[in-house]
Amino acid sequence: MADSSLFAKEEAVIEAGRNLLGNSQQRDAEDREAFESLLTDYQKLLKTTRRLMRLSDRNERKLNDMAEEQRQAADEISRKNKELETLSNKLAKYLSPQVYSSIFEGKQEVALDSKRKKLTIFFSDIVGFTETTDKMESEDLTQLLNQYLTEMSQIAFDHGATIDKYIGDAIMIFFGDPESRGVKEDALACVSMAIAMRERIKELAVSWRHAGFEKPLTCRIGIHTGYCTVGNFGSEDRMDYTIIGGSVNLASRLEHEASHGGILISYETYAHVKEDINCEPAGQIQVKGLAYPITSYRVVDRYESLSANEQPLDLELLQEICEQLAAEIDAIVSILAQRGEIVASSKRQRIGEFHEGGAKVMAGEAEIYEATADDAARSKGVMEGIALPIEFDDERVFCVAVAAPLDVARQYGRIAQYWVVSHLKEAKKRT
Numbered sequence: 001m002a003d004s005s006l007f008a009k010e011e012a013v014i015e016a017g018r019n020l021l022g023n024s025q026q027r028d029a030e031d032r033e034a035f036e037s038l039l040t041d042y043q044k045l046l047k048t049t050r051r052l053m054r055l056s057d058r059n060e061r062k063l064n065d066m067a068e069e070q071r072q073a074a075d076e077i078s079r080k081n082k083e084l085e086t087l088s089n090k091l092a093k094y095l096s097p098q099v100y101s102s103i104f105e106g107k108q109e110v111a112l113d114s115k116r117k118k119l120t121i122f123f124s125d126i127v128g129f130t131e132t133t134d135k136m137e138s139e140d141l142t143q144l145l146n147q148y149l150t151e152m153s154q155i156a157f158d159h160g161a162t163i164d165k166y167i168g169d170a171i172m173i174f175f176g177d178p179e180s181r182g183v184k185e186d187a188l189a190c191v192s193m194a195i196a197m198r199e200r201i202k203e204l205a206v207s208w209r210h211a212g213f214e215k216p217l218t219c220r221i222g223i224h225t226g227y228c229t230v231g232n233f234g235s236e237d238r239m240d241y242t243i244i245g246g247s248v249n250l251a252s253r254l255e256h257e258a259s260h261g262g263i264l265i266s267y268e269t270y271a272h273v274k275e276d277i278n279c280e281p282a283g284q285i286q287v288k289g290l291a292y293p294i295t296s297y298r299v300v301d302r303y304e305s306l307s308a309n310e311q312p313l314d315l316e317l318l319q320e321i322c323e324q325l326a327a328e329i330d331a332i333v334s335i336l337a338q339r340g341e342i343v344a345s346s347k348r349q350r351i352g353e354f355h356e357g358g359a360k361v362m363a364g365e366a367e368i369y370e371a372t373a374d375d376a377a378r379s380k381g382v383m384e385g386i387a388l389p390i391e392f393d394d395e396r397v398f399c400v401a402v403a404a405p406l407d408v409a410r411q412y413g414r415i416a417q418y419w420v421v422s423h424l425k426e427a428k429k430r431t
Helices: 008-023 029-092 097-104 129-135 138-158 183-210 246-257 267-273 303-309 315-338 348-354 356-362 373-378 406-430
Strands: 114-126 162-167 170-175 219-234 239-244 263-266 277-285 294-302 369-371 385-392 395-403
Touching (some): 008 029, 114 129, 138 170, 162 239, 183 277, 246 263, 246 277, 263 267, 267 277, 267 294, 277 406, 294 303, 369 406, 385 406, 395 406
Parallel strands (some): 219 263
Antiparallel strands (some): 114 219, 263 294, 277 294, 385 395
C-alpha cells in the first residue's frame, strides 16, 4: 500500500524543519543542535512507522490469503462430509439400524469375531411364492414384493428387531443382539412383532385385491428362542453380520411347519410369552438332525386383544367365572400372605370333582386338557370343556377349568387364565 498520502502531514513537518534550519539565524548553537537532533529523531520515527505499515500490510495480505485458504478448506471439508453422509446413508440401507449404529459409534469392531448369546430367531416367507411368480408379470411382482418387505421391515424396526437378511421372499430376523432388553422381553417383542405383521398383511390383502391381485400374499412364521453364535463371518475383505447354530435351523423348520397365515413357536419361546400371548398347543414336530421331537405352539393373539378379535362374550358368564376364581384366589392369597408367600395351589381331588382334566393338568400329566361332548358322553366324571394350567413364578400353581361347549370353553378359559395370572401379580405387589 502506498503511504505518500498517508504521511503527507509528517513529510510537511520535516520539510518545514529543514527550511527553518537553512534560513534561520540561530543565536544559540546549543538550540540549533537540539533542533537538528529532534528533526533527525522525527525522521527516524517516520521511517520506522512506514516500515511497520508495510510489514502490517504484508501480514494483512498473508492473513487474508490464509483466511481464504481456510474458507476453501472448510468448503472442501463440508463437501466431503456431505459426500460421506450420503454414502453412509446408502450403506445404512444394507445394515440393520442397530448394527449400523454400533459400528459407527465404535461399540463394535469390524473384524471376524463371534460370541455365544441367547437370542429369539424369527423366520417368515410367503406361502406359494413360486406359484405366484409364475402368474404375475415381473413389474407387478417386484412392486408387490417390495411393498410387502417394506411394510414388514418397518414393523420389525418399530419392535427393535435386527434384520439379518432377505432371502427372496423370506425374512430372517433376530432379537437380543447387538442390543437386548433381556431374554423374556426379547421373546415377547418378537412374538408381538409377528402378530403385528400378520395383522398388517390382512390389511394389505384388501388393497392388493382392489389393485387386481387375485390371490394376495399370505405368510407363515416360525419363532424359536435359544443359544446362537452371533458375529461377523466371512473373510477379511467381505464379511456378513449374522447368526448360526441349531437354534437358527429350528426356527426355520418351525416356519416351514406353520400353517398359512400362522405363527408357530417353540416351547422355549412359549415359556417366555405365555403370560401375555394366547397360544394353543400345536403338537410335536420332528426336526432333521434332532433325535427328539420339538413341542410347538400356535400363536392366537395377545390376551389383551382377545375380546376385540373374538366373538362377543357373554359378560355375565365371564363375570361369574371371574368371581369364583377371585374368591378362590383371595382365600389362597390371604393365607399365604400371612406366611410371606404368594404361591397359589389347588387340591387335585377338588379340581377333579369339577373337571377331571384339571387333575391331570395339575399333576403335570397334560399341558392342556380338552374334552369334547363325545368324550363326556363316553367317560364317567368327564364334562365337556377345557382345563388350563396357571404357571406363576415358574411353578404350576393353579388350574382354570371351564365346563362348556369346547369352542366357547377355549375362549373363556384363555381369558380367565390371563385374569388369574394378573390377579396373582397384583397380589404379589401388595404383599
